[in-house]
Amino acid sequence: MSSPASTLAVPSYLNADNLGPWGIYLQQVDRVIPYLGSLSRWADTLKRPKRALIVDVPIHLDNGTVAHFEGYRVQHNTSRGPGKGGVRFHQDVTLSEVMALSAWMSIKNAAVNVPYGGAKGGIRVDPRTLSMGELERITRRYTSEIGIIIGPTKDIPAPDVNTNAQIMAWMMDTYSMNEGATATGVVTGKPVDLGGSLGRQEATGRGVFTVGCEAAQRIGMDVSKARVAVQGFGNVGGIAGKLFAEAGARVVAVQDHGGTIFNGAGFDVPALLKHVAAHGSVAGFAGGEVIANENFWDVDCEILIPAALEGQLTAARANRVKAKLVIEGANGPTTPEADDILQERGVLVLPDVIANAGGVTVSYFEWVQDFSSFFWTEEEINNRLVRIMKEAFAAIWQVGQDKKVSLRTATFIMACTRILHARELRGLYP
8 A cells, every 4th residue: 555645734624714613513502592591601611622632643554654643532521421422534534623523412412312422533534545454553543542531431432434333343342452351332333243233324314314204294295205315325325315215205316425416217226325335436327317516406306415524515505405305414514604594595404413313322222232231123223213313303393493493503402401401410520
């Protein structure tokens, strides 16, 4: 393998016109403070991560040289329980991004009322430049570096962008070796043979589908007649697209890093999923026509699912969206300005902090199963997931109706109230 670049590039989004992910999160918090009543005295708790760790991750490359990468683990809030959140390997990972993602995890976990705080981690690396051996070494070194703050009752990592069950297995093994005892509960999203949960891989996409159907019902939309556009076609967008297609909807446009394809009659979604699994992207799929990436936002559809990276649905794109329902499969895909535009246009936005909470909900199930060493069937997992997601959505919808606010603000009201109430009950030590 050739040596991957390990220099620290300045991310393009950090400029005067863009606050970055953390700035977007702070704006979202400011919008909810007027609804917090007496708990607003604790609001600065939400604006300050509890702990942020930046680590050097040096590894031996296959060519004999040593490369250094920058890694992060941020624990935003642990008032309601141990930190919980994924680890991503991506060349554009920054501290601002990881801070925001950890904060959104705090909101997400409180929104579905699982007993976790929020955390997130990442390494600034393009994993496509690494061999399998290099990938294992960078994972193990990173785990050792953050091992001082993670643990089954402190902070539980999980898969995120460009990480998977194998990487979780390496993280679990590394932590266990350092502890001198097997600790299956230190991560979730593991292989089933190492204490992972059935249903985990499809959980986030299933949650997107579940709350999407609930929202569609409340606005009088017939899912079986809907056209769906999906950005990102992996474990989230791909599974959500598959479930919507099984419910009768037509998936008419799909975009990922390989390009954008369109089929007005609807894709053969199982065939498209097989193509993506085999080739790594939608590029080259014969069942649709290639369109310009920017034209994805002009596609006629009823449901839009941004399930790629944050910041994709900008103000300019929001003015072009044809959908009546936006379901955020990704974390932070919609900017605050775009949020306002969509609301003014009568487009219902189902925010990430509830829409993609299926993954962490089943991660909670996995963690509970690991502690008890008693494992549930996939049917039990899916039934419990659907019940929790429906109950959480119903409560958030009611807050939105009562307060006459967007679903994002309603979700933040409910979640921030739970977090700050826990903070108030615990008090300050010492």
